[in-house]
Amino acid sequence: MERLAGKIMLLWGPRRWIVSFCAGGLGVLSLPPFDFFAALFISFTVLVWLLDGASGDPEAGALGRLSPAFWTGWWFGFGYFVAGLWWLGSALLVEAEQFAWALPLAVLGLPALLAVFYGLATAFARLLWSDGLGRLCALACGFGLAEWLRSFLLTGFPWNAVGYGLMPVPVMMQASALVGIFGMSALAVFVFSVPALVATRRGLVPALAIAVLLLVAQVGFGVWRLAQPEPAAEAEIVIRIVQPSVDQSEKWEDGERLEIFETLLSLTRSESQSGKMPTHVVWPETSVPFILTSNPAALTMIGEALEDGQTLITGAVREERDASGETARYYNSIYVIDDNGQIVAAADKIHLVPFGEYLPFAGLLQSAGLQTIAHTPGAFSAGSRRHSVEVPGGRRFLPLICYEVIFPAELEVEGPPADFILNVTNDAWYGRTPGPYQHFRQAQLRAVETGMPLVRAANNGISAVTDAKGRVLDGMSQNVIGVVDIALPGNLHAKRGTWSSSIAFWLIIALLLVVALVSRYSFARTDN
Structure with missing residues (x-):
């Protein structure tokens, strides 16, 4: 595992972009109609290893240093959205004589635009990058914010947020009633990234324990909620x-x-x-x-x-x-x-x-x-x-x-x-x-x-x-x-609106950010 991680980390140029693109595309298997959520464990493990090697030129400015991380995330997002949204082109073929010319814009242009959000997520994460589970928290925080931002910027298009990949069946969906889709997306990225730590074993035990606890809590809450008495029809x-x-x-x-x-x-x-x-x-x-x-x-x-x-x-x-x-x-x-x-x-x-x-x-x-x-x-x-x-x-x-x-x-x-x-x-x-x-x-x-x-x-x-x-x-x-x-x-009358899940989302983001900052500070002190 360590050898594979090293090879991926050292990839550069077109090979790095191709691997990132394929890792993102593979993650779409977690979405309907496939619902193979284990695919995202591979996707985010590869992404973490790619980001481990995405250090920019120390002599470059801030943007130059973050450029490799941004493009790694952009190619990952481009693969994810091309594989997940290619079907949008079908709408243009209903009247192909009028709209077929726009096919590349729908199949490639929109994914290229949406991929910017994932590029920003990985650039943000790289700012707080460290060893151990701290970098997983940074990545989860970045993706959580990215999914939230793309729900309203440029009119918004939060289609296929990462969190949907962790909820293939109703028993795994119930936690979204507490934290919403954006909170689930942030937590999902953390869980899916944990296998990356197997290569270095730094922080593996606590990260694995947290991931298992989150999954058990997700399923456990789902079982409990589904077992509650049904409201009358x-x-x-x-x-x-x-x-x-x-x-x-x-x-x-x-x-x-x-x-x-x-x-x-x-x-x-x-x-x-x-x-x-x-x-x-x-x-x-x-x-x-x-x-x-x-x-x-x-x-x-x-x-x-x-x-x-x-x-x-x-x-x-x-x-x-x-x-x-x-x-x-x-x-x-x-x-x-x-x-x-x-x-x-x-x-x-x-x-x-x-x-x-x-x-x-x-x-x-x-x-x-x-x-x-x-x-x-x-x-x-x-x-x-x-x-x-x-x-x-x-x-x-x-x-x-x-x-x-x-x-x-x-x-x-x-x-x-x-x-x-x-x-x-x-x-x-x-x-x-x-x-x-x-x-x-x-x-x-x-x-x-x-x-x-x-x-x-x-x-x-x-x-x-x-x-x-x-x-x-x-x-x-x-x-x-x-x-x-x-x-x-019947109606559960559980809540009227999204304010409670919004609070939960921001608490998750704050917690991930604190852990990432502390890990980054500790890493910087050790590195010096």
Whole structure:
């Protein structure tokens, strides 16, 4: 082991970057649909050894001395994000004649940008580098901060945070209710890095003891939490999830729109699976292939398809007109429609997808001929505030449209708290790739973090209902056409928001930083 560590540590130039790239790419095996979390033990062990040898020229300035560490982390991140996000290119191939030219930007450009966060993490860690477990704390602290930063900088994109790799099953997910995904990411990096100490054995015993204690605590807490009595199901609320599995290339074709709408209505009217009439029917994101408010006949057809007392919750494009009657804005929205075909409530998507739903620097990019991937006459506008939406039955849901569910910060609402999470999405853009599996896992974690059940309707899967602890109660896999009927699970009411996990995250970061600083100081004294 010591010999292997020495060889990796002494790598330089292209060989160092290739090994770092491959180590990062290997770590993606820890994510859905593979869930082989042991892969990250190899990834971070190699990264620690590479950073052991990433000392810059002592005569160079601060940036020069940190440059090898930054590029080591950047290549690691580049491998991780290329292997984990290559499927984004599938969205550009739906209309290849228009968007295929941008394939390199999605498959290589975005990973290159996200890799900067990991480069900064390793440069930060190298500032506090020492021997023993201190350097593991520095690396864990750096990655924890990096994952937190990429959740909001440049509009934010915290997809595939490292912590997800340590939570492949519900029993291992429960700890995120205490420390959140960013706290789990910091602790995961420490645990995954411990095998690196086998080469030198300095600090191995205490580091191994801490890692084992963390894993035992994680699993132990999960076993305890899952064994607690379940909250009573909302017996009066039976949810029906409709999954039409519409081909993305056909969705906005004029000749297909009526057939798609009739499929949704037919599935809504289908016989109950549970023997109880669904009280609430849920359609996926932008499932209605036209502007509902401009089509009164469609609203009438919805009212006729619903039984007395039933409510439809659907994703749709909302149109807003100005005083002159001209269309001013479009929103990616959720409508609540009663059995008379009347829209009784709505919520707009707030966190839009750059280039997918709107163009950053729109004036400049539109003059260059660029447009959004989503089909609207103009770019989507963002909603003004996130609020829970009340539905008949006295319950309120937290509306999260598409990738809004990956942002822990989006769990905060203004006004009355929610009783369950409603996530509508359309992952048909990405076909049979790891993307929809990764998306669903992140939605699962939001249920665990909030103690609220999750109701998820996806156009072509993965649609599911989970309980308040993230366990899947029923659902449909990819490309299945059908419905799922299930009573709404109970709410743990464990916490209302993310403030407690945020405090836990910063306490973890502070502890890691203190250990790293003390180790660095002791190392510097010994070295002198």
